[in-house]
Amino acid sequence: GQQLNQSPQSMFIQEGEDVSMNCTSSSIFNTWLWYKQDPGEGPVLLIALYKAGELTSNGRLTAQFGITRKDSFLNISASIPSDVGIYFCAGQVNYGQNFVFGPGTRLSVLP
Amino acid sequence: EAQVTQNPRYLITVTGKKLTVTCSQNMNHEYMSWYRQDPGLGLRQIYYSMNVEVTDKGDVPEGYKVSRKEKRNFPLILESPSPNQTSLYFCASSLTTGLRGYTFGSGTRLTVV
Secondary structure (H helix, E strand, C coil), rough: CCEEEEECEEEEECCCCCEEEEEECCCCEEEEEEEEEECCCCCCEEEEEECCCCCCCCCCEEEEECCCCEEEEEEEEECCCCHEEEEEEEEEECCCCCCCCCEEEEEEEEE | CCCCEEEEEEEEECCCCCEECCCCCCCCCCEEEEEEECCCEECCCEEEEEEEEEHHHHECCCCEECCCCCCCCEEEEEEECCCCCCCCEEEEEECCCCCCCCCEEECCCEEEE
16 A cells, blocks of 8 residues: 655754755645644644645744645744644545645754 | 643543543534544544544554544443553544644543553
8 A cells, every 4th residue: 555754763953943844745635734743642734735846834834835746845944832743644545535644753852 | 712621631540441532523614533643743643533433443442442422422341341452542633634733632641551
């Protein structure tokens, strides 16, 4: 089946730093989603992307739908302690099909 | 408030004792799904349902059953739990197209001893 790879697997950053993470696939996707999971909670949708090249922001978060449609990127600017958690990407080949989830990037923010 | 509700949040049980984890959504979503989350493995899909009385296996269905008799409910049944089913379980729902992604429940942490 389709698989997504996320990089890095985990990262430790200093509060105030910017963060970049990415998600890659061997398959072409029509939709990319980015989720955040706080400790002890379910994933919550951050950003949805629907077109190749699309750049969408949600506060300090910015995500991009890669031109090749095989990758997506998430940036967090000026990180704060509440950014701690696991960030998942998810891709959908066609509307109505199951989303495939990546393994996640675990973010730790040091004060 | 639009939400997916799972119960219980925490469960410790013994090998072989049948259990059911309930999931209910109040958004009139057609699609519902169960995932398990294990360290280093991300979210793996167990079963999903496109609508009432329609269910399909996901990537890791062995040892699990589901039913979808009503649109809002999608219980996960473990007929004979084993220790390798110790995990964090999430229920999710969405519109059929999935255009706005899935809404997840808060999770059920299951320990089988």
